Amino acid sequence: MNISVVCFTKSGYELMKKLKDNNELKFKYYCKCRSLKSELEQEKENIELENSELQKQLSVEYVDEKISDWAKKEFESHHGILFIGAVGIAVRAIAGCVNDKLTDSPVIVMDDLGRFVIPILSGHFGGANEIAKDLSDLIGATPVITTATDIHSTFAVDVFAKNNNMKVVNREGIAKISSGMLEGKELSVYVSKEEMIDKKTIENIKPDLVLKCKKYALGIGCKRGKSEKEIEExxxxxxxxxxxSINDVAYISSIDVKADEVGIIDFAEKNGIQFITFSKDVLRGIEGEFSESNFVNSQVGVGNVCERAALAVWDYDAELVLKKQAENGITLAVSTGWNKIRF
Structure with missing residues (x-):
């Protein structure tokens, strides 16, 4: 996941430099400190003159617009957000963006001395808690985790659903399961593998929570530089x-040379879908009849990427429901299958 980092003070900017030096996560850097504006603009000009792709990725962009407008754009792109500053600034910035705990971007706050890292939104489904822990390890800070299931070390059903690519059908059941677990109650979760959930079964079982498995995967190949918009259309x-429905897609997959393909990454993030890549050796090992291309084989070492990648994500019962489709330098195959439940 791309994480957009924004600072508001000189000390916050210095802390941001430490993140740049230890860039194990996918960061994009922004600054809303007026006293640093001219320095950042000069730095940007120097980078453009050097024409270094790495330096461009590590550059810091000054935020001229309102921080709430900036945050809205980040939410629309489904980027994670790290505010280096006060919690109050973050709360005001995202207030108009908060909509749904199952789709909201993860939001984390770090004080500008780097002592504490606090996930304040989408801790479980968005992954803010895990991001906060990773950031804390990165800079030697203390993660401040406040979600009840985490601090009491109990089962978090929304994390379970996310990790197993399941849709939450009755979202009110999440709170019921979480509070019930903390109180030691006996609870029930119904997991459906079907397209349409049997209402009679639900009425008879009366589960506390209903989950539905996402059963599709998209195998993708494309020419370098294809935009998110082209891929989406x-x-x-x-x-x-x-x-x-795109909402029933569990995975987007490709070959590992596409691991940094921005268009695919942005499309996956926008739709909250996990993007997985495989080596050519793994893809070669996928059994089946595929439409092979000598040109593709000469470029990446395997004659068909999309069909093989679409099947590679599943543990069992994998099959193609849409064979290779190609248009404007993009290839797509769609598969269905199942994976083992992971706790």
Missing amino acids: FIIGKLLEIGV
């Missing part, structure tokens, strides 16, 4: 043709 069009 192609994929959504093909999914409509076969009657599959």
